[in-house]
Amino acid sequence: MSIELKGISHSYDAKNYILKDFNLTIDKGEIVAIIGSSGSGKSTLLNIVGGINVPSSGEILLDGVNINNLKAKDVESFKLSKIGYIFQNYNLIPFLNVMDNILLPVNLLKKKLDSYKEEAINLLKELNLESKANANILELSGGEQQRVAIARALILNPSIILADEPTGSLDRDNTTNFMKLLKEISIKRSISVMLVTHDLKVTEYATRVIDISK
Ligand SMILES: Nc1ncnc2c1ncn2[C@@H]1O[C@H](COP(=O)(O)OP(=O)(O)O)[C@@H](O)[C@H]1O
Ligand SMILES: [Mg+2]
Structure with a gap:
Protein backbone atom coordinates (compact mmCIF):
# COMPACT_ATOMS: atom_id res chain seq x y z
CA MET A 1 0.00 0.00 0.00
CA SER A 2 1.23 3.48 -0.63
CA ILE A 3 -0.59 5.55 1.99
CA GLU A 4 -0.66 4.61 5.67
CA LEU A 5 -2.02 7.02 8.26
CA LYS A 6 -1.60 5.95 11.85
CA GLY A 7 -3.29 7.73 14.75
CA ILE A 8 -3.44 11.14 13.11
CA SER A 9 -4.71 13.91 15.38
CA HIS A 10 -4.65 17.58 14.52
CA SER A 11 -5.43 20.87 16.18
CA TYR A 12 -4.57 24.31 14.84
CA ASP A 13 -4.88 25.98 18.26
CA ALA A 14 -3.90 23.18 20.69
CA LYS A 15 -7.50 23.20 22.03
CA ASN A 16 -9.97 22.05 19.40
CA TYR A 17 -9.07 18.83 17.65
CA ILE A 18 -10.26 18.66 14.04
CA LEU A 19 -8.90 15.14 13.56
CA LYS A 20 -8.74 12.59 16.36
CA ASP A 21 -6.82 9.32 16.08
CA PHE A 22 -7.56 8.93 12.38
CA ASN A 23 -6.33 5.71 10.74
CA LEU A 24 -6.38 4.84 7.07
CA THR A 25 -4.45 2.69 4.63
CA ILE A 26 -4.84 3.01 0.87
CA ASP A 27 -3.65 0.35 -1.54
CA LYS A 28 -2.28 0.96 -5.01
CA GLY A 29 -5.10 1.21 -7.53
CA ILE A 60 2.23 9.22 7.76
CA LEU A 61 3.94 6.57 5.68
CA LEU A 62 4.13 7.07 1.91
CA ASP A 63 5.46 3.96 0.18
CA GLY A 64 6.69 2.94 3.63
CA VAL A 65 8.62 6.17 4.23
CA ASN A 66 7.73 8.38 7.20
CA ILE A 67 7.68 11.84 5.64
CA ASN A 68 8.13 13.62 8.94
CA ASN A 69 11.43 11.79 9.51
CA LEU A 70 12.96 12.86 6.20
CA LYS A 71 15.78 15.36 6.25
CA ALA A 72 14.52 18.86 5.41
CA LYS A 73 16.53 18.96 2.18
CA ASP A 74 14.95 15.71 0.96
CA VAL A 75 11.32 16.52 1.73
CA GLU A 76 10.48 18.59 -1.35
CA SER A 77 11.99 16.18 -3.86
CA PHE A 78 10.35 13.21 -2.13
CA LYS A 79 6.95 14.91 -2.25
CA LEU A 80 7.37 16.00 -5.88
CA SER A 81 8.37 12.55 -7.05
CA LYS A 82 5.80 10.55 -5.05
CA ILE A 83 2.72 12.78 -5.05
CA GLY A 84 0.70 14.31 -7.86
CA TYR A 85 -1.68 17.09 -6.87
CA ILE A 86 -4.93 18.05 -8.58
CA PHE A 87 -6.83 21.13 -7.41
CA GLN A 88 -10.37 22.45 -7.83
CA ASN A 89 -9.20 25.51 -9.77
CA TYR A 90 -6.65 23.52 -11.79
CA ASN A 91 -3.80 25.81 -10.59
CA LEU A 92 -2.18 25.86 -14.01
CA ILE A 93 0.21 28.69 -14.83
CA PRO A 94 -1.59 30.95 -17.35
CA PHE A 95 1.56 32.36 -18.96
CA LEU A 96 2.98 28.91 -19.75
CA ASN A 97 1.61 26.76 -22.56
CA VAL A 98 0.16 23.27 -22.01
CA MET A 99 3.46 21.43 -22.50
CA ASP A 100 5.37 23.71 -20.12
CA ASN A 101 2.66 23.36 -17.48
CA ILE A 102 2.95 19.57 -17.69
CA LEU A 103 6.74 19.78 -17.42
CA LEU A 104 6.62 22.12 -14.41
CA PRO A 105 7.29 19.39 -11.79
CA VAL A 106 10.22 18.18 -13.90
CA ASN A 107 11.63 21.70 -13.86
CA LEU A 108 11.08 22.02 -10.12
CA LEU A 109 13.00 18.78 -9.55
CA LYS A 110 15.76 20.06 -11.88
CA LYS A 111 15.57 16.92 -13.98
CA LYS A 112 16.56 16.86 -17.66
CA LEU A 113 13.51 18.02 -19.64
CA ASP A 114 14.25 16.14 -22.85
CA SER A 115 13.65 12.71 -21.39
CA TYR A 116 10.23 13.80 -20.12
CA LYS A 117 8.96 15.48 -23.30
CA GLU A 118 8.11 12.16 -24.90
CA GLU A 119 6.24 11.10 -21.76
CA ALA A 120 4.34 14.41 -21.82
CA ILE A 121 3.30 13.75 -25.43
CA ASN A 122 2.14 10.24 -24.49
CA LEU A 123 0.10 11.68 -21.64
CA LEU A 124 -1.46 14.27 -23.95
CA LYS A 125 -2.51 11.44 -26.27
CA GLU A 126 -3.87 9.37 -23.40
CA LEU A 127 -5.88 12.35 -22.16
CA ASN A 128 -7.19 13.28 -25.59
CA LEU A 129 -5.29 16.59 -25.68
CA GLU A 130 -2.90 15.70 -28.47
CA SER A 131 -3.52 18.84 -30.50
CA LYS A 132 -3.19 21.16 -27.48
CA ALA A 133 0.51 20.86 -26.61
CA ASN A 134 1.28 24.44 -27.59
CA ALA A 135 -2.06 25.97 -26.63
CA ASN A 136 -2.44 28.74 -24.09
CA ILE A 137 -4.03 27.61 -20.87
CA LEU A 138 -6.70 30.31 -21.03
CA GLU A 139 -7.87 29.04 -24.46
CA LEU A 140 -8.85 25.69 -22.95
CA SER A 141 -12.21 24.66 -21.52
CA GLY A 142 -12.45 23.74 -17.83
CA GLY A 143 -12.53 20.04 -18.67
CA GLU A 144 -9.42 20.40 -20.82
CA GLN A 145 -7.61 22.38 -18.12
CA GLN A 146 -8.37 19.68 -15.59
CA ARG A 147 -6.99 17.05 -17.98
CA VAL A 148 -3.78 19.10 -18.31
CA ALA A 149 -3.66 19.09 -14.51
CA ILE A 150 -3.94 15.28 -14.57
CA ALA A 151 -1.02 15.12 -17.02
CA ARG A 152 1.04 17.43 -14.79
CA ALA A 153 0.20 15.27 -11.76
CA LEU A 154 1.39 12.15 -13.64
CA ILE A 155 4.55 13.39 -15.33
CA LEU A 156 6.93 12.19 -12.61
CA ASN A 157 5.16 8.82 -12.33
CA PRO A 158 3.86 9.31 -8.77
CA SER A 159 2.49 6.53 -6.60
CA ILE A 160 -0.09 8.83 -5.01
CA ILE A 161 -2.56 11.38 -6.32
CA LEU A 162 -4.15 13.84 -3.91
CA ALA A 163 -7.09 15.89 -5.13
CA ASP A 164 -9.14 18.44 -3.17
CA GLU A 165 -12.57 18.88 -4.80
CA PRO A 166 -11.07 18.17 -8.25
CA THR A 167 -14.46 18.32 -9.98
CA GLY A 168 -15.75 21.31 -8.01
CA SER A 169 -15.48 23.60 -11.05
CA LEU A 170 -16.59 21.07 -13.67
CA ASP A 171 -20.04 20.43 -15.10
CA ARG A 172 -21.69 17.02 -14.95
CA ASP A 173 -20.30 15.57 -18.21
CA ASN A 174 -16.78 16.75 -17.47
CA THR A 175 -17.04 15.37 -13.93
CA THR A 176 -17.95 11.93 -15.28
CA ASN A 177 -15.21 12.11 -17.90
CA PHE A 178 -12.64 13.19 -15.28
CA MET A 179 -13.54 10.38 -12.88
CA LYS A 180 -13.51 7.74 -15.62
CA LEU A 181 -10.01 8.86 -16.63
CA LEU A 182 -8.79 8.98 -13.02
CA LYS A 183 -10.13 5.48 -12.38
CA GLU A 184 -8.50 4.04 -15.51
CA ILE A 185 -5.20 5.72 -14.66
CA SER A 186 -5.16 4.61 -11.02
CA ILE A 187 -5.70 0.99 -12.03
CA LYS A 188 -3.34 1.00 -15.02
CA ARG A 189 -0.51 2.74 -13.16
CA SER A 190 -1.17 1.31 -9.68
CA ILE A 191 -1.66 4.73 -8.14
CA SER A 192 -3.39 5.37 -4.80
CA VAL A 193 -5.87 8.21 -5.12
CA MET A 194 -7.18 10.16 -2.15
CA LEU A 195 -9.71 12.80 -3.04
CA VAL A 196 -12.06 15.13 -1.25
CA THR A 197 -15.53 15.67 -2.67
CA HIS A 198 -19.12 16.44 -1.82
CA ASP A 199 -20.42 15.19 -5.18
CA LEU A 200 -22.24 11.84 -5.08
CA LYS A 201 -21.41 11.33 -8.77
CA VAL A 202 -17.71 11.36 -7.81
CA THR A 203 -18.15 8.87 -4.97
CA GLU A 204 -19.63 6.37 -7.46
CA TYR A 205 -16.14 5.96 -8.90
CA ALA A 206 -14.43 5.52 -5.53
CA THR A 207 -13.45 2.12 -4.23
CA ARG A 208 -14.13 3.41 -0.71
CA VAL A 209 -15.95 6.41 0.74
CA ILE A 210 -15.03 7.74 4.18
CA ASP A 211 -17.19 10.31 5.99
CA ILE A 212 -14.81 12.07 8.39
CA SER A 213 -17.55 13.98 10.17
CA LYS A 214 -18.76 10.72 11.72
N1 LIG B 1 -4.46 27.16 8.59
C1 LIG B 1 -5.44 27.11 9.47
N2 LIG B 1 -5.33 27.71 10.68
C2 LIG B 1 -6.32 27.64 11.59
N3 LIG B 1 -7.48 26.98 11.39
C3 LIG B 1 -7.66 26.37 10.22
C4 LIG B 1 -6.65 26.39 9.20
N4 LIG B 1 -7.10 25.68 8.14
C5 LIG B 1 -8.33 25.24 8.47
N5 LIG B 1 -8.67 25.64 9.71
C6 LIG B 1 -9.92 25.30 10.43
O1 LIG B 1 -9.95 23.90 10.58
C7 LIG B 1 -11.26 23.39 10.35
C8 LIG B 1 -11.22 22.38 9.21
O2 LIG B 1 -10.91 23.05 8.01
P1 LIG B 1 -10.76 22.30 6.61
O3 LIG B 1 -9.79 21.20 6.77
O4 LIG B 1 -10.46 23.33 5.58
O5 LIG B 1 -12.21 21.70 6.41
P2 LIG B 1 -12.98 21.18 5.10
O6 LIG B 1 -11.97 21.04 4.01
O7 LIG B 1 -13.59 19.87 5.52
O8 LIG B 1 -14.04 22.18 4.79
C9 LIG B 1 -12.13 24.61 10.06
O9 LIG B 1 -12.77 24.97 11.26
C10 LIG B 1 -11.15 25.65 9.61
O10 LIG B 1 -11.61 26.94 9.91
MG1 LIG C 1 -11.80 21.90 2.10
Missing part, protein backbone atom coordinates in the same frame (compact mmCIF):
# COMPACT_ATOMS: atom_id res chain seq x y z
CA GLU A 30 -7.61 2.36 -4.89
CA ILE A 31 -9.60 5.57 -5.03
CA VAL A 32 -10.66 6.74 -1.58
CA ALA A 33 -13.18 9.57 -1.44
CA ILE A 34 -13.20 11.67 1.72
CA ILE A 35 -16.55 13.30 2.38
CA GLY A 36 -17.86 15.34 5.33
CA SER A 37 -19.52 18.62 6.15
CA SER A 38 -17.78 21.92 5.50
CA GLY A 39 -15.13 22.55 8.14
CA SER A 40 -14.90 18.90 9.16
CA GLY A 41 -11.19 18.74 8.30
CA LYS A 42 -11.13 17.20 4.80
CA SER A 43 -8.60 19.65 3.36
CA THR A 44 -6.57 19.52 6.59
CA LEU A 45 -6.35 15.74 6.25
CA LEU A 46 -5.32 15.88 2.59
CA ASN A 47 -2.69 18.51 3.39
CA ILE A 48 -1.34 16.32 6.17
CA VAL A 49 -0.95 13.41 3.74
CA GLY A 50 0.75 15.77 1.28
CA GLY A 51 3.17 17.04 3.91
CA ILE A 52 1.79 20.59 3.68
CA ASN A 53 0.43 20.42 7.26
CA VAL A 54 2.33 18.61 9.99
CA PRO A 55 -0.12 16.77 12.27
CA SER A 56 -0.12 17.40 16.04
CA SER A 57 0.48 13.66 16.41
CA GLY A 58 0.48 10.47 14.38
CA GLU A 59 2.48 8.97 11.54
Whole structure:
Protein backbone atom coordinates (compact mmCIF):
# COMPACT_ATOMS: atom_id res chain seq x y z
CA MET A 1 0.00 0.00 0.00
CA SER A 2 1.23 3.48 -0.63
CA ILE A 3 -0.59 5.55 1.99
CA GLU A 4 -0.66 4.61 5.67
CA LEU A 5 -2.02 7.02 8.26
CA LYS A 6 -1.60 5.95 11.85
CA GLY A 7 -3.29 7.73 14.75
CA ILE A 8 -3.44 11.14 13.11
CA SER A 9 -4.71 13.91 15.38
CA HIS A 10 -4.65 17.58 14.52
CA SER A 11 -5.43 20.87 16.18
CA TYR A 12 -4.57 24.31 14.84
CA ASP A 13 -4.88 25.98 18.26
CA ALA A 14 -3.90 23.18 20.69
CA LYS A 15 -7.50 23.20 22.03
CA ASN A 16 -9.97 22.05 19.40
CA TYR A 17 -9.07 18.83 17.65
CA ILE A 18 -10.26 18.66 14.04
CA LEU A 19 -8.90 15.14 13.56
CA LYS A 20 -8.74 12.59 16.36
CA ASP A 21 -6.82 9.32 16.08
CA PHE A 22 -7.56 8.93 12.38
CA ASN A 23 -6.33 5.71 10.74
CA LEU A 24 -6.38 4.84 7.07
CA THR A 25 -4.45 2.69 4.63
CA ILE A 26 -4.84 3.01 0.87
CA ASP A 27 -3.65 0.35 -1.54
CA LYS A 28 -2.28 0.96 -5.01
CA GLY A 29 -5.10 1.21 -7.53
CA GLU A 30 -7.61 2.36 -4.89
CA ILE A 31 -9.60 5.57 -5.03
CA VAL A 32 -10.66 6.74 -1.58
CA ALA A 33 -13.18 9.57 -1.44
CA ILE A 34 -13.20 11.67 1.72
CA ILE A 35 -16.55 13.30 2.38
CA GLY A 36 -17.86 15.34 5.33
CA SER A 37 -19.52 18.62 6.15
CA SER A 38 -17.78 21.92 5.50
CA GLY A 39 -15.13 22.55 8.14
CA SER A 40 -14.90 18.90 9.16
CA GLY A 41 -11.19 18.74 8.30
CA LYS A 42 -11.13 17.20 4.80
CA SER A 43 -8.60 19.65 3.36
CA THR A 44 -6.57 19.52 6.59
CA LEU A 45 -6.35 15.74 6.25
CA LEU A 46 -5.32 15.88 2.59
CA ASN A 47 -2.69 18.51 3.39
CA ILE A 48 -1.34 16.32 6.17
CA VAL A 49 -0.95 13.41 3.74
CA GLY A 50 0.75 15.77 1.28
CA GLY A 51 3.17 17.04 3.91
CA ILE A 52 1.79 20.59 3.68
CA ASN A 53 0.43 20.42 7.26
CA VAL A 54 2.33 18.61 9.99
CA PRO A 55 -0.12 16.77 12.27
CA SER A 56 -0.12 17.40 16.04
CA SER A 57 0.48 13.66 16.41
CA GLY A 58 0.48 10.47 14.38
CA GLU A 59 2.48 8.97 11.54
CA ILE A 60 2.23 9.22 7.76
CA LEU A 61 3.94 6.57 5.68
CA LEU A 62 4.13 7.07 1.91
CA ASP A 63 5.46 3.96 0.18
CA GLY A 64 6.69 2.94 3.63
CA VAL A 65 8.62 6.17 4.23
CA ASN A 66 7.73 8.38 7.20
CA ILE A 67 7.68 11.84 5.64
CA ASN A 68 8.13 13.62 8.94
CA ASN A 69 11.43 11.79 9.51
CA LEU A 70 12.96 12.86 6.20
CA LYS A 71 15.78 15.36 6.25
CA ALA A 72 14.52 18.86 5.41
CA LYS A 73 16.53 18.96 2.18
CA ASP A 74 14.95 15.71 0.96
CA VAL A 75 11.32 16.52 1.73
CA GLU A 76 10.48 18.59 -1.35
CA SER A 77 11.99 16.18 -3.86
CA PHE A 78 10.35 13.21 -2.13
CA LYS A 79 6.95 14.91 -2.25
CA LEU A 80 7.37 16.00 -5.88
CA SER A 81 8.37 12.55 -7.05
CA LYS A 82 5.80 10.55 -5.05
CA ILE A 83 2.72 12.78 -5.05
CA GLY A 84 0.70 14.31 -7.86
CA TYR A 85 -1.68 17.09 -6.87
CA ILE A 86 -4.93 18.05 -8.58
CA PHE A 87 -6.83 21.13 -7.41
CA GLN A 88 -10.37 22.45 -7.83
CA ASN A 89 -9.20 25.51 -9.77
CA TYR A 90 -6.65 23.52 -11.79
CA ASN A 91 -3.80 25.81 -10.59
CA LEU A 92 -2.18 25.86 -14.01
CA ILE A 93 0.21 28.69 -14.83
CA PRO A 94 -1.59 30.95 -17.35
CA PHE A 95 1.56 32.36 -18.96
CA LEU A 96 2.98 28.91 -19.75
CA ASN A 97 1.61 26.76 -22.56
CA VAL A 98 0.16 23.27 -22.01
CA MET A 99 3.46 21.43 -22.50
CA ASP A 100 5.37 23.71 -20.12
CA ASN A 101 2.66 23.36 -17.48
CA ILE A 102 2.95 19.57 -17.69
CA LEU A 103 6.74 19.78 -17.42
CA LEU A 104 6.62 22.12 -14.41
CA PRO A 105 7.29 19.39 -11.79
CA VAL A 106 10.22 18.18 -13.90
CA ASN A 107 11.63 21.70 -13.86
CA LEU A 108 11.08 22.02 -10.12
CA LEU A 109 13.00 18.78 -9.55
CA LYS A 110 15.76 20.06 -11.88
CA LYS A 111 15.57 16.92 -13.98
CA LYS A 112 16.56 16.86 -17.66
CA LEU A 113 13.51 18.02 -19.64
CA ASP A 114 14.25 16.14 -22.85
CA SER A 115 13.65 12.71 -21.39
CA TYR A 116 10.23 13.80 -20.12
CA LYS A 117 8.96 15.48 -23.30
CA GLU A 118 8.11 12.16 -24.90
CA GLU A 119 6.24 11.10 -21.76
CA ALA A 120 4.34 14.41 -21.82
CA ILE A 121 3.30 13.75 -25.43
CA ASN A 122 2.14 10.24 -24.49
CA LEU A 123 0.10 11.68 -21.64
CA LEU A 124 -1.46 14.27 -23.95
CA LYS A 125 -2.51 11.44 -26.27
CA GLU A 126 -3.87 9.37 -23.40
CA LEU A 127 -5.88 12.35 -22.16
CA ASN A 128 -7.19 13.28 -25.59
CA LEU A 129 -5.29 16.59 -25.68
CA GLU A 130 -2.90 15.70 -28.47
CA SER A 131 -3.52 18.84 -30.50
CA LYS A 132 -3.19 21.16 -27.48
CA ALA A 133 0.51 20.86 -26.61
CA ASN A 134 1.28 24.44 -27.59
CA ALA A 135 -2.06 25.97 -26.63
CA ASN A 136 -2.44 28.74 -24.09
CA ILE A 137 -4.03 27.61 -20.87
CA LEU A 138 -6.70 30.31 -21.03
CA GLU A 139 -7.87 29.04 -24.46
CA LEU A 140 -8.85 25.69 -22.95
CA SER A 141 -12.21 24.66 -21.52
CA GLY A 142 -12.45 23.74 -17.83
CA GLY A 143 -12.53 20.04 -18.67
CA GLU A 144 -9.42 20.40 -20.82
CA GLN A 145 -7.61 22.38 -18.12
CA GLN A 146 -8.37 19.68 -15.59
CA ARG A 147 -6.99 17.05 -17.98
CA VAL A 148 -3.78 19.10 -18.31
CA ALA A 149 -3.66 19.09 -14.51
CA ILE A 150 -3.94 15.28 -14.57
CA ALA A 151 -1.02 15.12 -17.02
CA ARG A 152 1.04 17.43 -14.79
CA ALA A 153 0.20 15.27 -11.76
CA LEU A 154 1.39 12.15 -13.64
CA ILE A 155 4.55 13.39 -15.33
CA LEU A 156 6.93 12.19 -12.61
CA ASN A 157 5.16 8.82 -12.33
CA PRO A 158 3.86 9.31 -8.77
CA SER A 159 2.49 6.53 -6.60
CA ILE A 160 -0.09 8.83 -5.01
CA ILE A 161 -2.56 11.38 -6.32
CA LEU A 162 -4.15 13.84 -3.91
CA ALA A 163 -7.09 15.89 -5.13
CA ASP A 164 -9.14 18.44 -3.17
CA GLU A 165 -12.57 18.88 -4.80
CA PRO A 166 -11.07 18.17 -8.25
CA THR A 167 -14.46 18.32 -9.98
CA GLY A 168 -15.75 21.31 -8.01
CA SER A 169 -15.48 23.60 -11.05
CA LEU A 170 -16.59 21.07 -13.67
CA ASP A 171 -20.04 20.43 -15.10
CA ARG A 172 -21.69 17.02 -14.95
CA ASP A 173 -20.30 15.57 -18.21
CA ASN A 174 -16.78 16.75 -17.47
CA THR A 175 -17.04 15.37 -13.93
CA THR A 176 -17.95 11.93 -15.28
CA ASN A 177 -15.21 12.11 -17.90
CA PHE A 178 -12.64 13.19 -15.28
CA MET A 179 -13.54 10.38 -12.88
CA LYS A 180 -13.51 7.74 -15.62
CA LEU A 181 -10.01 8.86 -16.63
CA LEU A 182 -8.79 8.98 -13.02
CA LYS A 183 -10.13 5.48 -12.38
CA GLU A 184 -8.50 4.04 -15.51
CA ILE A 185 -5.20 5.72 -14.66
CA SER A 186 -5.16 4.61 -11.02
CA ILE A 187 -5.70 0.99 -12.03
CA LYS A 188 -3.34 1.00 -15.02
CA ARG A 189 -0.51 2.74 -13.16
CA SER A 190 -1.17 1.31 -9.68
CA ILE A 191 -1.66 4.73 -8.14
CA SER A 192 -3.39 5.37 -4.80
CA VAL A 193 -5.87 8.21 -5.12
CA MET A 194 -7.18 10.16 -2.15
CA LEU A 195 -9.71 12.80 -3.04
CA VAL A 196 -12.06 15.13 -1.25
CA THR A 197 -15.53 15.67 -2.67
CA HIS A 198 -19.12 16.44 -1.82
CA ASP A 199 -20.42 15.19 -5.18
CA LEU A 200 -22.24 11.84 -5.08
CA LYS A 201 -21.41 11.33 -8.77
CA VAL A 202 -17.71 11.36 -7.81
CA THR A 203 -18.15 8.87 -4.97
CA GLU A 204 -19.63 6.37 -7.46
CA TYR A 205 -16.14 5.96 -8.90
CA ALA A 206 -14.43 5.52 -5.53
CA THR A 207 -13.45 2.12 -4.23
CA ARG A 208 -14.13 3.41 -0.71
CA VAL A 209 -15.95 6.41 0.74
CA ILE A 210 -15.03 7.74 4.18
CA ASP A 211 -17.19 10.31 5.99
CA ILE A 212 -14.81 12.07 8.39
CA SER A 213 -17.55 13.98 10.17
CA LYS A 214 -18.76 10.72 11.72
N1 LIG B 1 -4.46 27.16 8.59
C1 LIG B 1 -5.44 27.11 9.47
N2 LIG B 1 -5.33 27.71 10.68
C2 LIG B 1 -6.32 27.64 11.59
N3 LIG B 1 -7.48 26.98 11.39
C3 LIG B 1 -7.66 26.37 10.22
C4 LIG B 1 -6.65 26.39 9.20
N4 LIG B 1 -7.10 25.68 8.14
C5 LIG B 1 -8.33 25.24 8.47
N5 LIG B 1 -8.67 25.64 9.71
C6 LIG B 1 -9.92 25.30 10.43
O1 LIG B 1 -9.95 23.90 10.58
C7 LIG B 1 -11.26 23.39 10.35
C8 LIG B 1 -11.22 22.38 9.21
O2 LIG B 1 -10.91 23.05 8.01
P1 LIG B 1 -10.76 22.30 6.61
O3 LIG B 1 -9.79 21.20 6.77
O4 LIG B 1 -10.46 23.33 5.58
O5 LIG B 1 -12.21 21.70 6.41
P2 LIG B 1 -12.98 21.18 5.10
O6 LIG B 1 -11.97 21.04 4.01
O7 LIG B 1 -13.59 19.87 5.52
O8 LIG B 1 -14.04 22.18 4.79
C9 LIG B 1 -12.13 24.61 10.06
O9 LIG B 1 -12.77 24.97 11.26
C10 LIG B 1 -11.15 25.65 9.61
O10 LIG B 1 -11.61 26.94 9.91
MG1 LIG C 1 -11.80 21.90 2.10
